[in-house]
Structures are given as C-alpha cells and as structure tokens.
Amino acid sequence: MIAGREVCVPVGVLVGLTETCFGRLGLSREDASVVADVLIDANLRGISSHGFQRVPIYAKRVRQGLAGGSEEMSVVASFGAVCHMDAGKGLGPAVAVKALDKAAALAREYGVGLVALGGSTHFGPAGYYARRAASRGLVGMVMSNAPKTMAPYGALERFVGTNPLAIAIPLARHEPFVLDIATSVVARGKISQAAQVGEPIPLGLAIDSEGRPTTDAVAALAGSVLPFAGPKGSGLALAIGMLCGVLGCADFDDELASMYEDFDKPQNIGQLFLVVDPWSVQDRDRGERRWDGLIDRLGALAPAEGRGPVQYPGQLEAARASERARDGVPVSSAELMAFAECCAEYGFDDLATAGRSLVGM
Template sequence: MAIATRYHWEKLESFCSSVFEKAGVSKENSRIVANSLIEADLRGVDSHGVVRTAIYLERIEKGMIDPDAKPVISNESDAALLVDGHNNFGSVVGTNALTIALEKARENGVALVGVKHSNHFGTGAYYAKKAIDQDIILLVLSNASQTMPPTGGVRPFIGTNPLAVGIPAGENPPFILDMATSVVARGKIIVEAQKGNSIPLGWAIDKEGNPTTDANAALEGSVLPLGGPKGYGISMFIDILAGVLTGAGFGKYVNNMYSNWEEPQNVGHIFLAIDVNAFMPIELFKQRMDQYITEIKAEPKATGVEEIFIPGEIESRRAEERKENGIELPLKVVEELNSIGMRYGVDLAAATYELNSLGEVQK
C-alpha cells in the first residue's frame, strides 16, 4: 500500500487558495473556499476536504459555478430573509448568509436566513464554529443531490441532507453536532472507493437494491437513511425547509455536481441563529453549559470506555493534532493535487512536512 504524505495545514490552505485564484476566483473568495476545505480535513472529515478541489475547479471551468457572482438579498423582514447565491461557491454563499444571520440575530435575538441558487457548501461545522466564536447558537441545514431512497424505495430521491448545530460553552469544549441524515455521508464512500477499500455492510445498497460492501457498487446505488424511516423523515424535513421553502431545488431537482454538466446545482441552505443574550447573559449561559457538559462527562463509563465525549469534541482534538503533525493525504489525492498544481503553476511540494526515517514529522 502506498505511503501517504503529510502537509502543513496553513501551507496546504495557501496552495488551494492560490490554485483557485489562478483559476479566476477572487482572492477573498479563494481564501474562503480553501479555508472551508482545510477545516474539514483538520477535523477529520476528509470526504469534504481538499479531495473536493478537483471537482470544484472542473465546475468552474465548465461554467457550472460562477465565481464572480454576488450573493444578494431577495426578500427581507426583521428576523428573516432570503439570499440568492447566484450560483457562486457554496462556501462563499454560505459565509455571506452566515454573516447576515449573525448580524440579524444580534439585532432581533433570532434570525432565519434561507439560501437558494447555491452549491455544495462544505461541512456544517465550518459555519457552526464561526457562530460559536461570536457567542451565537447556530442551526445549519442543507439539502443535497439524490443519493438516498425513501424508506421502502430502491432508487435515490433525496440527498443525505446534513444538519449541524453549534452551541458555545465556557471552559469546556463547545457542542458541535455535524451529521448527514444517512448512515454515512456519500463523500466517505467516495474516499473509500478512491482508496480501493470495501465499505461496511449497512452503509449502502447497489442499483438493484441489494446490500453491498463494494464502494463502487454503492456509488452506483444509494446510501441508506440513518435509523431507517427516522433518517428518511429528517432528510425530507430538511429538503422541505432548505429547498421547497427557499425556492432552491428539492428532491430530484438538486443537481449532482459529479454527473450533471448542463445545469447548476441549485442547492438550498437554512441558517437559524440565536443570540444567547436574548435569553440570559452569555457568561451565565456558558457557566450552565460547562456544568451540563462536566456532569455528562462524569457519568459512569461502560467497560472499556476511558472517556465520554460530547459531539464535536473528538473532531476538535483531531484538529489540534493535525495542526501540530500535519494533514495526511492518500497518494491518489496527492497525485490529483500535484496535477492541479502543475496545471496552474502552484507547487504542492512547498506544503509538505519534512519526515524523519520513521515517517515522523520533523519538529
């Protein structure tokens, strides 16, 4: 098996940002897109990290993303508004919508921002973290292209429509729940297929509706809803809010970024921001959150369990470790990024960590 290579996170982000800029994206938007990808890799959500660079670039090159478009507000009231992304990058449109949601929440205590005409926007945790940094509670919903059948069906109809929640705390780590409504995000199956690995039984079915451990057969078939009808119901609910309500695509009208080269994706998002100070002083809330988290982590542990974690805690620790020791990329991703770098005149090798004879990062 080929040995993976480790990359310094800031230098890898700079590489990606430079590539997007060379591809005609503004410097600011290039930074946002690259930062979104690197944050995913740092947290261990590799399916949404730099592995997406190639498909993002291809969609720019083929006119499926408009990097020059300006997201605009199309409808607005005191605490609710709709953003038309005009087909820019999902992370650019999402960041724009989040900024508005945070401002509105501070003014009104709560804000609901819908988004239409967007694209794949990365991980929900990316936005949740930004809200937490400003002491705002955030709920993020997004729909996605067809990858999952309704319960009882065989053919994909709805996406793995993710949801994320970010809640600040004090001394304890914040609560960050970021999940797909499928057993596993389709991006993870893409990563396993690229590695040539099989997948666990129960993740997906093939195109005939049979359970499969073949990653490639799963990509031709469907991923399965988390918890069967419960995951299906939640995914449908997200599609209704993020798609039907906003005027974005929904169901089969959210276009697949890997296979549809005729139409933009038209993804929809929802950002619900809550200003804690509308309920109580933020410091009191953080004290209460710390008490809550501390008491959960102090609960009796099952045999073999060393520590009880809260949602997002493992990913936060992984991000710190990867900032220290580098982001490890599979050989296939390295080859793809190298090819991209040569095409745009950006040197990927400048982002590599120097390793010793044991494969350890040289400090």
C-alpha cells in the first residue's frame, strides 16, 4: 500500500538524524534519544506509519511551543497502585516511557500499577511501551485516545480517534507476545503514507467527506476512517477514549486538538499504562512454561491454505527488527525529502543535506 520509491538506510543513521533534530529543537539529550529510539524502533519493526514519518510534524509542534521535553511532567494524584500524572505537553514518546516506568515500579510494589497520563501528545506506536514492560518480565497494557478521525459504528462523520491498544506478555523462550493495534481497520498513518506517495488504498478502510466508501487516500484523509469489526472496534475505541479522557483528565476524542490541523493549542491526549507482575500471585516457572507451551502449540498448527506458518502477535515484528538492524531500514524518498525540507526550514542545513543525500543513495 505504501511502496513509493524506497531507500535502505542504516538504522544508526536514522536514529542519529532524528536525535540530532530534536536535540537542536531544544529537547534534553535523554528526551531526544528516547524520541529517536521510539520512532526508529517502529521503522525497524515495519510500523513505518508511526516512525520516521512523524519527525516533521513532531518537530513543527515542538518548534511552535505546542510540545516539548519531559521536564514539566508531574504526579497530580496517587492512591496505592493508581497514579495520575500530567505530561506538561511533553512529546508523547518522552513522557510515555517515564509513565510506563512509573507503572512498572508500582507493579513491583503492589503487583499491579496504573498510570493515567494527561496533558500528553501523540506517542507513536503503543506497542513500544507495552513491550518495555514485557522486557522486564511484566505484563504491559497501554492505550491512548486520539483526535477524532474515525466514524463510530452507524455514523457518517468523525467522532472517535483510532485509539490504539497494546498488550505485551513476556515469554521465557520466545520474543514477547505484543498485540499492537489501532481500533480502525488500519492505522490512519498508513493512509497518510499512501497519500504521500500518491497510491490508492483498499476499499473498506475509509469513507470520504460525503460518507461514500473510497479508495482515494486523499479523500479518505478528508473523510473518516472506519473501525475494525464494526461495532466492536467502534466500542473499543469509545471505551479507550472514555478511560483515557477521565482517568487521565485529558480531552475526549471529539475535543482533542489535531496534531496536523490545530496549531492554536497543545494536544491534551490521555494515555493509560497498566502493568501487572504476574508472578506476584502465580508460580513463575509453571506460568512461563504454560505461556511458552501455548505459543509452541500455536506455531505447530497446520497453516490455512496459501498461508505460511501460524505466528503470534509480535513475532513477525521481532524477526523484522533483527533483519533491519543488520541490513538497513526501508524509508520512502518522500519521507526523507519531507525530513530534509523540515530541517532546512529550521536552519539545520547539515541535516537537510544528509536527508537529501540519502535519497540519492
């Protein structure tokens, strides 16, 4: 859906360009490094709609003072294992990593930890944060609300966001299980990528502004994306929006500032980070054996006709990440040119030249 002309770029180069760009925009070294790690990790895993492509819009909002580093982040209220934090309009990845770490610390203390974060901004791929919990042997569940771009079931106009949900489970003998999904049929970022390279989208992903099914990516962006599985994806998106909005003291989806269209106020996104220490109540050896055994049995199932081996969520992305760390990451020339233009606009001429020269590789 988003081929365009692609260039294979070493992962270190993409991380370096991204980190340097956000450092020059005023983020601390730590925050710039986290933002680069979250975004380029998405490219490594094949979630390019939530990776390097987002650098120009994140940069624009930082430049305009609508987003920034994590230094203004604070605890607003806490009770036992539940904590409400305010992100102080910190750039999503920079604050989300800290919120997850706080939830993980609560889970170590209480067996479970919930951090509800308000005042946040777009945080990219939800799975990154859930996987961070799993990398410490904990179960992570992460969700976010998002500005209205999706028509809820039965409606012809936008009202909810494509509110993502990620669930990560640590496995002893395998890469972690990571279910990481938008509540739309596909993430809207994939439609933006198709629009960026002038490609059509499959029917069934979106409707145009008149409510007609469309394969035109530009018309889809002007209209509404559709929830997965009708009332189920729609209901899940609403539930996520309701939980993030009230527990995080954030705006509801239909009240949220759009990252791309509203430059008069910061976004006030809500994000929830729920971390569970499964071994606080279960025997670790037995639990790990059972999880791994289930994954083994799943992988041994006979594949459906014309399909390869049965995989579990996160498996494909983990394999892709190892390959791309070794061989390089495919990036569309349109994304590299957009990065170069954004850097040129801010006077980061060396970064602009580096971006352009990659297109010529």
